[in-house]
Amino acid sequence: MMKNLSLFAAAMLTTAAFVMPTAVFAESLQVPIPKTAADVPGPVPGNTMTNDYVQLVGRMAYFWGYPLVNAHNRRQAFREAPEPGLLGGVVPVAPVGFNQMLTGYVNPDQTFIVCPNQDVAYGAGFTELDKEPTVIQVPDFGKRFYVYAMYDQRTDEIGRIGQQYGTKPGFYMIVGRNWKGKVPKGISGVIRSSTDLVFVVPRVFKDSTPEDSAAVQPVINQVVMYPLSKFDGKMKIKDYAKSPDFPVPAAASNAPKGESKWVNPETYYDELPVVMKEVPPLPGEESLYKWIASIWDAASKNPETKNALNASFVAAEKELIDPLFQFQYNGKRIDTGWTVPANAAEWGTDYLNRTAISKSSMYQNTAAETQYNLREFDSDGNAFDGAKQYSITFPKGQVPPVKGFWSLTLYDQEKFFFANPLDRFSLGTKNKDLKYADDGSLTLYLGAKSPGAEMEANWLPAPNGHFSLILRLYWPEAAVLNGKWQPPEIKKVN
Numbered sequence: 001m002m003k004n005l006s007l008f009a010a011a012m013l014t015t016a017a018f019v020m021p022t023a024v025f026a027e028s029l030q031v032p033i034p035k036t037a038a039d040v041p042g043p044v045p046g047n048t049m050t051n052d053y054v055q056l057v058g059r060m061a062y063f064w065g066y067p068l069v070n071a072h073n074r075r076q077a078f079r080e081a082p083e084p085g086l087l088g089g090v091v092p093v094a095p096v097g098f099n100q101m102l103t104g105y106v107n108p109d110q111t112f113i114v115c116p117n118q119d120v121a122y123g124a125g126f127t128e129l130d131k132e133p134t135v136i137q138v139p140d141f142g143k144r145f146y147v148y149a150m151y152d153q154r155t156d157e158i159g160r161i162g163q164q165y166g167t168k169p170g171f172y173m174i175v176g177r178n179w180k181g182k183v184p185k186g187i188s189g190v191i192r193s194s195t196d197l198v199f200v201v202p203r204v205f206k207d208s209t210p211e212d213s214a215a216v217q218p219v220i221n222q223v224v225m226y227p228l229s230k231f232d233g234k235m236k237i238k239d240y241a242k243s244p245d246f247p248v249p250a251a252a253s254n255a256p257k258g259e260s261k262w263v264n265p266e267t268y269y270d271e272l273p274v275v276m277k278e279v280p281p282l283p284g285e286e287s288l289y290k291w292i293a294s295i296w297d298a299a300s301k302n303p304e305t306k307n308a309l310n311a312s313f314v315a316a317e318k319e320l321i322d323p324l325f326q327f328q329y330n331g332k333r334i335d336t337g338w339t340v341p342a343n344a345a346e347w348g349t350d351y352l353n354r355t356a357i358s359k360s361s362m363y364q365n366t367a368a369e370t371q372y373n374l375r376e377f378d379s380d381g382n383a384f385d386g387a388k389q390y391s392i393t394f395p396k397g398q399v400p401p402v403k404g405f406w407s408l409t410l411y412d413q414e415k416f417f418f419a420n421p422l423d424r425f426s427l428g429t430k431n432k433d434l435k436y437a438d439d440g441s442l443t444l445y446l447g448a449k450s451p452g453a454e455m456e457a458n459w460l461p462a463p464n465g466h467f468s469l470i471l472r473l474y475w476p477e478a479a480v481l482n483g484k485w486q487p488p489e490i491k492k493v494n
Contacts, residue, residue: 099125396440
């Protein structure tokens, strides 16, 4: 018996001698699996790089950072404003921390901003939340449609203030990601931004009548934005009709026709690192930031590498960015041939659509606020030409289903308004004289030639040449968002 126990004990000891070291050995084989972004190793300083590799990453960095640099440089331009007013008498500008409103539609002669509309009175103002929070006033709009779009430096919307959200009149505050102050008494709500730069763009609907233009002024004059240090709990009123005009800088006035160029390959090398410090990475973007930084680090130490990097920006502008000015590359194509932007103002990591819209029509609303439908080619794939005649027919009961308003706007080849004798640039809810057919349908006509005096109220004049269209649906019904309703096809009349 004792002999058997001894053999059993020896066997157990022998087994342990093999098992225990094996467990330790197995543990030493395992490389720790990264659990956070900080655990993931990245590029190391001093790596040798071919110029082709440098240009590969440079092109990507130019495409990725285009909207961020765009927003940064727009705010820099606002810093030049001595007070709230109108640049060139048409574009609202204000010192950072404040805003400026238009009293009516965008001036049709302006050539600063592409793809505006003539349905709303716009406003504009930039924040600098690392200095202090910003207060925005919301007056009582009654039943009038309005929305305050607030875009961070990535051009994502960060808040929901507007008629569709049931926002109550009062004072609201935008704060930065690190703000820990006390909310003053009288502030109705707080919106936090992950970037210190926020672009606030109020939009207030007005129809095309002189009576409504007069009626909207009292509420427009209460759409005021200012630093928290100026908040006193009282609604501030500014008579925007008395706003000063600022001359356009000589360099801008002599520039080629087209929207002001906010991103330049020549200055991108210096601008992107500044912007990347302003905009913290989204979760998962940490490795992207390290990858881009590794190229800039190498370029700072080697002139040849820097030259290759700068050359990649020029190539990216021409080959990657410029084509996105065409609406056909701004989102996804739907059954009737229109293009609908994807993830509008909710881009996240959808860098393709974020940059496309930054190039073609910066600062769109979210789809729930405004569904944009874009078009500049006919069903045969040919560019719209005003020398031809086109029509779009909404069957009875099938005009765009919205709770706010809708409009169809026509632009010239640079995506500005086309000057015409009727001073008409869009048609939609604001127009009270549209003519419906006996069967209840509504047909709109597009082209350089009038469809005749009887239907001229439904005519959008076009240039003899290329033009494009945006059908905007403010506060769209569910049928628009789920795709059950789609805009009709554009038909050639001749």
